[in-house]
Amino acid sequence: MSTRASARDLVKVYGQGDTRVRALDGVDVDLDSAHLTAIMGPSGSGKSTLMHCMAGLDSATSGTVVVDGQDISRMSQRRLTALRRTRIGFVFQSYNLVPTLTAEENITLPLDIARKPVDREWFDEVVGAVGLADRLHHRPAELSGGQQQRVACARALVSRPSVVFADEPTGNLDSHSSGEVLAFLRRSVDELGQTVVMVTHDPRAASYAHRVLFLADGRIAGDLAAPSQQDVLDALGALT
Numbered sequence: 134m135s136t137r138a139s140a141r142d143l144v145k146v147y148g149q150g151d152t153r154v155r156a157l158d159g160v161d162v163d164l165d166s167a168h169l170t171a172i173m174g175p176s177g178s179g180k181s182t183l184m185h186c187m188a189g190l191d192s193a194t195s196g197t198v199v200v201d202g203q204d205i206s207r208m209s210q211r212r213l214t215a216l217r218r219t220r221i222g223f224v225f226q227s228y229n230l231v232p233t234l235t236a237e238e239n240i241t242l243p244l245d246i247a248r249k250p251v252d253r254e255w256f257d258e259v260v261g262a263v264g265l266a267d268r269l270h271h272r273p274a275e276l277s278g279g280q281q282q283r284v285a286c287a288r289a290l291v292s293r294p295s296v297v298f299a300d301e302p303t304g305n306l307d308s309h310s311s312g313e314v315l316a317f318l319r320r321s322v323d324e325l326g327q328t329v330v331m332v333t334h335d336p337r338a339a340s341y342a343h344r345v346l347f348l349a350d351g352r353i354a355g356d357l358a359a360p361s362q363q364d365v366l367d368a369l370g371a372l373t
């Protein structure tokens with residue numbers, strides 16, 4: 134199975150002296166191609182730190198991160214920015230859409246900024262899969278939270294990135310909208326062949342994943358394939 138992103142012996146230390154925190158303490162991860170991977174763990178276990186280091190949003194103290202075959206730990210800021218724009222997709226808890234732009238303009242924004250052409254066939258496929266074809270000319274304020282997050286998912290996928298990193302993508306959504314967003318993230322993997330990793334606190338969200346990694350105290354503490362909600366709850370219970 135091919136790997137889209139990997140981390141080796143990843144260490145991230147914040148602060149110094151008394152306030153020193155070892156947020157990541159030697160993490161090894163391989164994110165499999167065309168898989169939806171969930172990352173779970175208690176508050177403060179290092180989930181966001183791992184995600185930010187693997188997505189090139191933050192630099193690790195030591196260790197290696199390879200994305201799309203490129204070692205981002207040793208990359209210049211300029212190359213890293215270019216890689217982030219075109220090879221990595223992001224979905225955040227707060228949708229981070231530009232309020233003055235339509236859904237369509239928001240979706241194509243990363244490509245417009247990178248001055249890359251929009252592949253209309255892929256755009257239509259992504260918009261169709263996300264169920265937004267009749268909402269493309271609406272602005273974010275005219276869309277529900279779930280629809281806004283689906284726009285954000287489409288924006289993350291429009292450049293056909295190597296990996297999509299989603300940080301609590303359903304954290305602000307009710308259960309119905311969460312279901313829609315999770316179903317889309319899963320479909321983007323199963324039908325469009327994308328690779329998605331998401332941090333979540335929600336066992337139901339994690340049960341949509343092909344694989345769930347558990348972090349505790351900055352280390353990998355568990356790894357389950359296609360778990361049920363109950364499997365996830367049991368694994369979390371054993372960690373806390």
Ligand SMILES: Nc1ncnc2c1ncn2[C@@H]1O[C@H](COP(=O)(O)OP(=O)(O)OP(=O)(O)O)[C@@H](O)[C@H]1O
Binds near residue numbers: 147155176180182
């Ligand atoms: N910028 C920072 N400066 C100092 N310490 C930090 C910083 N960011 C995170 N930490 C610390 O690193 C550890 C891991 O934090 P991180 O946010 O990765 O955990 P998390 O598992 O995502 O938590 P949560 O589920 O609460 O979002 C925590 O002890 C946190 O306090």
